[in-house]
Amino acid sequence: MSTFGGLNTAYTGLVAARQGLNVVGQNIANANTDGYTRQRVSTSALGATASTGVFSQGARVGEGVAMVGIERLASTQLDSRVRATAATAGYTAVRANAFASVEDSLNEPGENGISAKLDEFWAGWQTVSNGTDTAAPAALLLGTAGELVTQISEGYRAVSTEWTSVRTDLNNMVSELNGAATQVAALNVQIRQSLATGGTANELLDQRNSLTTTIAALTGATVTEQADGTVNVLVGGNALVSGETAHQLDVTGARVMQDNVSVQLEWRGSARTPVSIDGGEIAGALSLLGPASQDTLATGGALAEAADAYNSFAEDLAKKVNDIYETGFTQAHNDGQVFFAVASGAPTAQALSIVPKASADMAVRASRDSGAYDSTIADAIAQLGAGFAPDGNVIVSPSTVWSDFVTKTGVLTQSELQSAALASSTSSGAANQQLANSSVDLDEENVNLLMFQHAYQGAARMMTAVDEMLDTLINRTGLVGR
Amino acid sequence: MIDRVTNQTQMRAAQRNLQENLSQLARLQEQASTLKTINRSSDDPTAAAAAMSVRAEIRAVDQYSANADNGNNWLTTIDSALSSATDIMNRVRDLTVQGANSGALTAAAKEAIAVELEGLKTDLATQANTTFLGRSVFAGNSDDATAFTTVGTPARTVYTGGEGSVDRRISATSTVRVDADGGAIFDAPTSTGSGSVFDLIDNIVTDLRAPTAVDVGAHLTTIDERMAVMVGQHTEIGARQVQIERAQSTLLEKAGTLDAQRSGIEDADLGQVILDLKLQEMTYQAALAVTARVLQPTLMDFLA
Numbered sequence: 001m002s003t004f005g006g007l008n009t010a011y012t013g014l015v016a017a018r019q020g021l022n023v024v025g026q027n028i029a030n031a032n033t034d035g036y037t038r039q040r041v042s043t044s045a046l047g048a049t050a051s052t053g054v055f056s057q058g059a060r061v062g063e064g065v066a067m068v069g070i071e072r073l074a075s076t077q078l079d080s081r082v083r084a085t086a087a088t089a090g091y092t093a094v095r096a097n098a099f100a101s102v103e104d105s106l107n108e109p110g111e112n113g114i115s116a117k118l119d120e121f122w123a124g125w126q127t128v129s130n131g132t133d134t135a136a137p138a139a140l141l142l143g144t145a146g147e148l149v150t151q152i153s154e155g156y157r158a159v160s161t162e163w164t165s166v167r168t169d170l171n172n173m174v175s176e177l178n179g180a181a182t183q184v185a186a187l188n189v190q191i192r193q194s195l196a197t198g199g200t201a202n203e204l205l206d207q208r209n210s211l212t213t214t215i216a217a218l219t220g221a222t223v224t225e226q227a228d229g230t231v232n233v234l235v236g237g238n239a240l241v242s243g244e245t246a247h248q249l250d251v252t253g254a255r256v257m258q259d260n261v262s263v264q265l266e267w268r269g270s271a272r273t274p275v276s277i278d279g280g281e282i283a284g285a286l287s288l289l290g291p292a293s294q295d296t297l298a299t300g301g302a303l304a305e306a307a308d309a310y311n312s313f314a315e316d317l318a319k320k321v322n323d324i325y326e327t328g329f330t331q332a333h334n335d336g337q338v339f340f341a342v343a344s345g346a347p348t349a350q351a352l353s354i355v356p357k358a359s360a361d362m363a364v365r366a367s368r369d370s371g372a373y374d375s376t377i378a379d380a381i382a383q384l385g386a387g388f389a390p391d392g393n394v395i396v397s398p399s400t401v402w403s404d405f406v407t408k409t410g411v412l413t414q415s416e417l418q419s420a421a422l423a424s425s426t427s428s429g430a431a432n433q434q435l436a437n438s439s440v441d442l443d444e445e446n447v448n449l450l451m452f453q454h455a456y457q458g459a460a461r462m463m464t465a466v467d468e469m470l471d472t473l474i475n476r477t478g479l480v481g482r
Numbered sequence: 483m484i485d486r487v488t489n490q491t492q493m494r495a496a497q498r499n500l501q502e503n504l505s506q507l508a509r510l511q512e513q514a515s516t517l518k519t520i521n522r523s524s525d526d527p528t529a530a531a532a533a534m535s536v537r538a539e540i541r542a543v544d545q546y547s548a549n550a551d552n553g554n555n556w557l558t559t560i561d562s563a564l565s566s567a568t569d570i571m572n573r574v575r576d577l578t579v580q581g582a583n584s585g586a587l588t589a590a591a592k593e594a595i596a597v598e599l600e601g602l603k604t605d606l607a608t609q610a611n612t613t614f615l616g617r618s619v620f621a622g623n624s625d626d627a628t629a630f631t632t633v634g635t636p637a638r639t640v641y642t643g644g645e646g647s648v649d650r651r652i653s654a655t656s657t658v659r660v661d662a663d664g665g666a667i668f669d670a671p672t673s674t675g676s677g678s679v680f681d682l683i684d685n686i687v688t689d690l691r692a693p694t695a696v697d698v699g700a701h702l703t704t705i706d707e708r709m710a711v712m713v714g715q716h717t718e719i720g721a722r723q724v725q726i727e728r729a730q731s732t733l734l735e736k737a738g739t740l741d742a743q744r745s746g747i748e749d750a751d752l753g754q755v756i757l758d759l760k761l762q763e764m765t766y767q768a769a770l771a772v773t774a775r776v777l778q779p780t781l782m783d784f785l786a
Contacts, residue, residue, distance in 0.1 A: 032490070109520060109534045119538045123544070126549060127548070129651070366646075371622055371623025371624045407530065409524075410523030435490055435491050436486045437486060441486070442780045443781040
């Protein structure tokens with residue numbers, strides 16, 4: 001080592017400490033930046049220069065410190081765990097929200113639900129049966145029946161509105177996904193360039209990481225890292241982003257629930273290949289939007305099936321009441337009347353209307369010859385509420401059909417809410433672990449700050465020592481006896 | 483590093499804990515303010531189903547009680563009408579017995595009896611046309627204004643009602659007949675002929691006024707037969723009234739039981755909920771205080 005070598009060593013120390021301080025500054029500045037991953041200066045000791053020449057001999061000291069780079073302290077494993085759990089959480093959250101909203105629209109159990117209105121409806125028939133001689137009981141029943149029909153129709157509308165809202169959300173999610181894919185491709189290019197030129201791309205990596213997490217939460221995508229620093233994002237086994245190319249997705253199919261066509265995700269392009277995904281918010285939305293299945297396993301779209309349940313309930317109610325009502329005679333001796341009319345062209349739940357308008361239109365007499373105040377038919381219809389057919393046989397009351405639907409919805413909602421809560425806690429656990437690894441700890445940064453400060457002071461002190469040594473050598477040597 | 487704790491993780495954990503505390507608090511607040519443990523069916527699907535069926539039954543029992551009340555009023559009306567009718571018939575019998583004593587009676591006395599009998603006939607017709615809330619209780623399902631109408635010359639009182647029975651449902655499986663068959667009571671043929679009770683009185687009056695003395699005592703058998711029918715029907719009405727009154731008390735009891743059941747399924751225990759709420763409030767406040775304390779200091783506070 002040359003005489004001035006010590007100065008250079010101290011200088012590398014100063015530079016390293018200063019860089020260390022700068023990185024601490026960057027960490028502290030970004031302590032609360034979303035998606036920021038803490039960074040560290042990585043240094044390595046410089047070895048001694050090779051011994052050359054005849055006279056060089058003996059042990060040599062190293063040449064100081066060299067800055068190798070600025071490391072980004074992320075963990076690939078934790079990142080991929082965050083992505084996987086976000087996909088499950090997204091899937092369950094979308095489903096749980098839709099179920100909870102359908103359930104809320106039921107208003108059950110309570111005084112404002114359809115079941116209470118049904119009880120009122122059956123009681124109304126009893127009242128008619130008690131008082132065929134006055135107009136009031138019939139008017140009361142017709143009013144109750146009108147409210148019941150409105151409530152059934154409102155319930156159906158709530159489901160259909162929820163469908164439309166999920167459908168709109170799906171479009172927005174796919175737009176967001178396409179945007180994120182384009183951004184990831186652009187970042188891939190930038191990252192590859194800056195890594196190839198030996199620079200650091202830590203902040204770009206942070207950005208890309210939050211984008212891929214968003215994509216995973218939407219679609220359950222998997223991310224594979226490439227040697228050149230780019231990532232490929234695979235959705236349903238095919239590349240959404242590959243290097244600098246981003247592909248786009250489209251949603252096609254029904255725009256409103258009544259279309260009864262499946263909604264599906266497709267790759268944009270001439271082939272329009274469908275994408276099948278099983279995780280993420282988009283998959284959750286797709287699972288809700290499917291048409292109702294015809295089999296009894298109820299494997300179709302949850303919303304369409306709830307709407308179907310409304311329809312079959314309305315159909316069942318109208319049929320059971322009409323079947324009995326048709327056998328009755330009005331005061332004008334007409335039979336074959338209907339109580340509920342079902343308009344064609346609309347879903348049954350929205351197509352019901354009440355045919356009789358006043359007490360005189362009511363066909364509650366058992367036969368052409370029975371007395372004017374006979375009300376056998378009204379009693380028979382009221383008995384439907386208790387689950388008895390006119391012949392005394394036990395049948396399934398429309399009230400039971402309804403309460404079965406409510407219970408089924410309740411059970412489904414409960415299990416969706418539970419799995420959503422579970423998935424959300426798993427996902428926040430994963431995010432927490434990721435944060436525990438990558439977030440900035442102010443105490444730690446403070447300690448590092450002190451460490452680098454002291455290192456800087458030490459290096460400066462070293463410089464002073466060398467300076468004094470040189471001063472001694474140059475200015476004070478050879479002055480003996482002067 | 484698995485156990486690394488940073489300000490951010492600490493902050494997030496604190497936030498999550500506070501959020502959990504708050505949502506628990508909101509849930510308890512909902513329970514305390516609605517006093518219901520089941521506010522939607524997913525809270526407890528089984529209990530929600532039970533609650534719905536109990537509510538349906540409560541409404542049904544309520545309606546059966548209304549039916550029974552209405553039926554009881556019908557039967558009470560009939561009961562008092564039949565009591566009066568029986569009294570009138572007793573008087574008719576007395577007068578007939580008097581009238582039969584033909585040797586001792588002057589024509590004027592017979593005429594007096596005949597006039598009274600005519601009056602009694604009108605009274606009996608009034609009883610036979612008794613209405614409840616505007617409906618003839620002896621007319622079945624007929625919509626005629628009265629059960630018995632006076633028609634023709636000479637005027638005859640004829641039965642116009644009787645188209646089926648009037649029933650009231652007192653449970654899902656049983657009904658009670660609440661009208662009385664006016665035809666059977668006042669109009670049915672007897673062993674001595676087919677005329678109604680009004681025809682009978684008319685006949686007695688005619689016989690009393692006959693210029694040649696006729697023995698009105700011959701009508702006593704028919705009167706007795708009529709009265710027997712009336713008493714028989716009256717007894718039956720009484721039996722039905724007992725049945726309906728028993729149903730009323732059973733329904734009342736059942737309504738109470740059902741309400742207790744509904745309350746047991748749906749209603750929150752106020753004391754329990756308030757205790758839980760207070761406890762949760764305390765937990766939340768403690769969490770807030772601890773969070774405020776824990777999140778403040780960093781190493782910076784202690785470095786000179």
